[in-house]
Amino acid sequence: AILFVQSFPSCLEELRRDARLVQKACDEIINSARFRKILGIILSLGNQLNAAGGRKAAEAFSAKSLLKLKQAKAFDGKTTFLHFVVRSIRRNKASLIHFKEDMPSLCNAEKTNWSMVLSEINQLERGLDEVRKISLDYSQTKMLADDTITLNSSLSLAREVELLQLTAVGRFTLDACLRVTALVSEINKAND
Helix, strand or coil, X not given: CHHHHHHHHHHHHHHHHHHHHHHHHHHHHHHCHHHHHHHHHHHHHHHHHHHHCCCCCCCCCCHHHHHHHHCCECCCCCCEHHHHHHHHHHHHXXXXXXXXXXXXXXXXXXXXXXXHHHHHHHHHHHHHHHHHHHHHHHHHHHHHHCCCXXXXXXXXXXXXXXXXXXXXXXXXHHHHHHHHHHHHHHHHHHHC
């Protein structure tokens, strides 16, 4: 419990920094007018190709389908749809090529291992729950020794908070729970 309490602030801060960086990069992507225009061009060119093949026009596409731009090849077997899109943008809307300037946080955010962040927040929550249980057991044992309570395995939330407030570790746990809940909200926002 002591090691957890000592390492908690730095671990929480690192996770918060990663979550905020990813959220900032996501906001930059969403708010980039140039990137939005590029996506519109991709949709338009894709629909032109689909129309030539007798297919119905698409109204949208998934972010995952962007990965396929490199796979779809022209008749020459070398030129990909991605090459075609880049050439078209360079020829007609060259200023869009520099869309990455709209996303200064993206390079740092892409270094963040998001699955690791999610795993670490889960570990933090489990560790905090263990510290909470230890603190509750200690408070109940102390009060039993003083004959001030009878042991009860199911506590109301109000009673649990009351017991946690009796010790420094318990007070840490209450504060840490609030901080972790706030961080989980930030992570969920970035995850969406």
